Amino acid sequence: MSSAIKTVGLGHVLMAVLKREISLGMRQKGEVLTPLVFFVVIASLFPLGVGPESALLLRMAPGVLWVSALLAAMLSLQRMFASDYADGSLEQMALSSTPLALLVLAKALAHFLLAGLPLVLMAPVLGLQFGLDTRALGILMLSLLLGTPTLSLIGSIGAALTLGVRGAGVLLSLLILPLYIPVLIFGAGAVEADAAGLGIGGHLSLMSALLVLSLFFSPLATAAALRISLE
Amino acid sequence: MQWLSVEDFFYMGGYAFYVWGSFGITALVVVAEIWQVRAKRREILRNLLNDNDSQQN
Amino acid sequence: MKTRVIHWFKFSSPQNFYFLAGKMWPWFAALATVLVLVGLWISFFVAPVDAQQGQGYRIIFVHVPASQMSMFIYLVMAGWAGFGLAFNTRLSGMMASALAPTGALFAFLSLVTGALWGKPMWGAWWVWDARLTSELILLFLYLGFLALQASIDDPRRADKACAILALVGAVNVPIIYFSVKWWNTLHQGASVSLKGSSMASTMLTGMLIMVFAFWMYTIAIALVRVRTIILDRERHTEWVKHAVA
Numbered sequence: 001m002s003s004a005i006k007t008v009g010l011g012h013v014l015m016a017v018l019k020r021e022i023s024l025g026m027r028q029k030g031e032v033l034t035p036l037v038f039f040v041v042i043a044s045l046f047p048l049g050v051g052p053e054s055a056l057l058l059r060m061a062p063g064v065l066w067v068s069a070l071l072a073a074m075l076s077l078q079r080m081f082a083s084d085y086a087d088g089s090l091e092q093m094a095l096s097s098t099p100l101a102l103l104v105l106a107k108a109l110a111h112f113l114l115a116g117l118p119l120v121l122m123a124p125v126l127g128l129q130f131g132l133d134t135r136a137l138g139i140l141m142l143s144l145l146l147g148t149p150t151l152s153l154i155g156s157i158g159a160a161l162t163l164g165v166r167g168a169g170v171l172l173s174l175l176i177l178p179l180y181i182p183v184l185i186f187g188a189g190a191v192e193a194d195a196a197g198l199g200i201g202g203h204l205s206l207m208s209a210l211l212v213l214s215l216f217f218s219p220l221a222t223a224a225a226l227r228i229s230l231e
Numbered sequence: 232m233q234w235l236s237v238e239d240f241f242y243m244g245g246y247a248f249y250v251w252g253s254f255g256i257t258a259l260v261v262v263a264e265i266w267q268v269r270a271k272r273r274e275i276l277r278n279l280l281n282d283n284d285s286q287q288n
Numbered sequence: 289m290k291t292r293v294i295h296w297f298k299f300s301s302p303q304n305f306y307f308l309a310g311k312m313w314p315w316f317a318a319l320a321t322v323l324v325l326v327g328l329w330i331s332f333f334v335a336p337v338d339a340q341q342g343q344g345y346r347i348i349f350v351h352v353p354a355s356q357m358s359m360f361i362y363l364v365m366a367g368w369a370g371f372g373l374a375f376n377t378r379l380s381g382m383m384a385s386a387l388a389p390t391g392a393l394f395a396f397l398s399l400v401t402g403a404l405w406g407k408p409m410w411g412a413w414w415v416w417d418a419r420l421t422s423e424l425i426l427l428f429l430y431l432g433f434l435a436l437q438a439s440i441d442d443p444r445r446a447d448k449a450c451a452i453l454a455l456v457g458a459v460n461v462p463i464i465y466f467s468v469k470w471w472n473t474l475h476q477g478a479s480v481s482l483k484g485s486s487m488a489s490t491m492l493t494g495m496l497i498m499v500f501a502f503w504m505y506t507i508a509i510a511l512v513r514v515r516t517i518i519l520d521r522e523r524h525t526e527w528v529k530h531a532v533a
Contacts, residue, residue, distance in 0.1 A: 257354070264390065271513075
């Protein structure tokens with residue numbers, strides 16, 4: 001009796017995981033929108049803290065918006081594995097024949113689409129509040145577009161390490177914020193460099209390099225961390 | 232010997248606070264660490280001895 | 289004639305390593321003490337005054353060893369972690385855990401002595417110098433390691449999770465350093481160092497001896513700490529019960 005087991009291609013599996021993540025995310029709209037609102041609130045706190053002087057805000061804008069986006073992206077990282085861990089589907093994923101690293105990649109991609117992309121789209125609106133001009137807004141969006149997938153990928157490592165641990169939320173932040181620093185430096189730096197009349201080619205290529213590196217290595221580290229957490 | 236007097240040595244060319252502060256905090260941290268390691272060892276040994284005793288009883 | 293073969297792998301068992309470490313650490317402590325005394329002698333009585341920084345430069349004799357050791361310990365920690373993950377040895381994780389607090393303390397010392405050096409030289413308690421900022425981030429990495437370890441109850445799982453964290457951190461350290469260096473030069477930051485004044489050979493010697501002193505101290509303290517960790521983790525074994533009684 002042959003063909004009782006249908007072999008499913010790798011691409012199909014990844015698409016299935018991606019679709020699942022997105023439909024789950026869409027069902028929990030609150031969980032997806034809250035980080036976005038958080039982004040807006042944090043970015044608004046800075047002017048409230050330092051005063052409305054426009055020159056200062058313009059100077060601060062790239063860094064402030066990048067830090068706010070980074071923190072907002074971090075907020076939703078726990079979602080990546082927590083609910084699957086709780087209901088046992090994560091174990092099933094680990095036991096399946098698909099390499100866990102690829103499943104992790106799909107989950108990180110889904111996180112980027114649900115958490116990172118909204119930030120990229122919201123950033124120009126906030127940028128206007130800080131007085132950034134159109135060109136700067138465009139570069140800000142581009143830097144966030146290149147950076148937020150990296151944040152999702154690096155963040156997945158932290159999410160896997162702190163699975164089911166006491167105080168996981170804050171611990172996760174402590175673990176991955178140092179690792180986020182290069183992305184922050186080059187992302188915010190790109191916008192500032194352009195404002196200063198310097199080229200952004202270097203920044204963007206470095207951010208692309210960070211993205212490629214994390215695309216290759218994060219899923220492996222995350223998969224290893226997941227196996228450790230599942231033991 | 233480059234120090235003209237003991238006072239000179241402690242004065243450290245005006246940098247007394249910074250130089251002695253640095254060496255001081257280093258010494259403090261080292262002493263504290265050694266103390267902490269020994270205290271932890273004593274604590275673990277005490278716990279193990281208590282376990283042993285309660286098992287023998 | 290029978291040649292004695294040392295089976296080094298027997299020391300990968302916590303029980304054997306416990307006794308080996310017990311014999312070894314006093315030697316490292318003695319070495320550290322001698323080196324520190326020699327180093328301090330050179331620091332204060334042999335090394336001459338600096339042309340630009342006066343007597344204040346002598347802080348390098350603790351600042352540089354602390355920085356060097358904090359970075360070196362992190363790499364060694366990551367090394368033990370990798371070894372433990374690859375070969376599934378219990379002791380490797382224990383060694384990494386034994387080294388972490390010392391590394392964190394040296395990172396902290398590096399920052400404090402860096403501030404004490406920066407204040408008279410640059411007028412500010414903290415400058416966002418590339419090396420100091422990288423050291424601060426290194427301290428965060430250490431604190432993350434210690435926090436993760438403290439929050440996972442199962443020691444084996446804690447060791448393995450921390451191992452992954454240490455390896456990821458170690459890979460990231462050059463990236464972080466490079467990006468911070470770039471960030472600092474773009475923003476025209478100050479630099480806390482001895483650049484611009486030539487380093488007399490006695491200064492270099494003093495620094496190197498202090499680095500070695502700190503290194504020997506680290507080994508001694510890590511060996512003592514790992515012995516306590518071994519006793520704690522292996523408390524249900526017979527040999528521990530006998531060793532303690």
